Amino acid sequence: MLTFIGLGLYDERSVTVEGREALRAADRVFAEFYTSKLVGTDVVDLEASHDIDIEVRPRESVERDPSTILDAAADGDVAFCTAGDTMISTTHTDLRLRAEERGIDTRVIHGVTAQSAASSLTGLQNYRFGKATTLPFPYAHGGGDVPESVIETIETNRERGLHTVVYLDIKVGTGPTGLDPDHEEYMTADTAAELLAEGWEDELAVVVARAGSPTAVVAADRLSALAGRDFGDPLHLLVIPGDLHHVESDALAGLAGAPDELLDE
Template sequence: MLTFVGLGLYDLGDISVKGLDYVRNADAVYLEAYTSRLMGADVSEMEAFFGKEIRVLAREDVEQDPHEIIERAASGQVAFLTGGDPMISTTHADLRIRAAAAGVATSIIHASSISSAVSGLSGLQNYRFGKSCSVPFPARGWFPTTPIETIAKNLELSLHTLVYLDIQKDRYMRIPEAITILEEMAEKCGIEPPTLYVGIARAGSENPVVRAGTGAKLKETDFGPPLHVLVVPADLHPMEREYLEVFADL
């Protein structure tokens, strides 16, 4: 059995009772650490909390060579840990499909996700979100503009956009940097840059930071340590505007 276990948003207190019970009784525990991370707990703390040795997986371990995971799940109980909710990332869906093709039973233990937490923290109504996008760190000779194009299409439809920020092995994109990159993308594409953003830092922690305003305002805002996420709102409903005024300093 291969069970995908969501860890929630920030620390070890976010896992469900069901998930905790499964991990503590699993024969093997893997942690996917490239799509999201718990910033409130490191691997050693997780191992002490669960009472289990944890193997940390890189992207290639899951997407290119998941044979070990599937083989162990064919003969025992395997917990595959992910930050947030397990099935938000397509790479996890692909692993579940591969396991099913190999005749391995699978299950999912859900947890809180940033895709739902942003609505609670920002007050932006969840049914008004369009397609999400991710802003990657630019590389030499590579500067994709898909994120700003996605935002522009959503704005045309009066839909909000959830913008995920890049996570790499040794660095995390911050909100000011993401806004600068989006503005550069907009200039390159001849698109008007967004006039309003909502920045959220450390969702799920005791003291998340939520701020709304222009790009210039948020680039001067100290959001503190990662993880950060960004939202580009469409035209605001009066209740959304009031919520942002009360809770996000709009």
């Protein structure tokens, strides 16, 4: 059996009760944290909290040669866990399909995602979100501006009146000079806002910082204004609103401090 477990958004307590029970019942527990991570804890605390041993796998191992995970799942109960939801944004459908092809039973235990949290914290209605996008560090795509694919996603959503979640780049194990096992870098919302204000338009945006934590922050303003603020520790994301229902406008004003003049535009 191979069980995919989403650990939630912040620390060792963010996993569901069902996920916690599956972790403790597993013969072996594997994890990856290269796409996202629990910034409120670390592997040592996760292991201590759930009384388990965790084998953290690098990206290449999971994507190109997951034989260790699959062999273990063929002979016993294996848990494979990630931050957030294990099948949303951090997608491991390929691993699940490989397991099914080998006759290994699989199941998914979901965790809270950054996108669902963004809707909940901002008051923007979840069914009014369009396609999400990721804003990379300039060095990661070989340019100093905002990639055209990011702009195209935002503008296509806005033409349909839809909101856009902009995930912010994470670099773990690789940096500006290439592979670096000690490198760990998280794009902050102020950096992202500055890039978008200069490379796209200076429009209304919403910062969501540390969703799921006791110190979550939600702030709405022009991108240029957000670029001048410090939103603290990661993880951060941006939301670019589309057309706003009056309840959504009220939510951005009351929950995120959006200026009235931006909501009236």
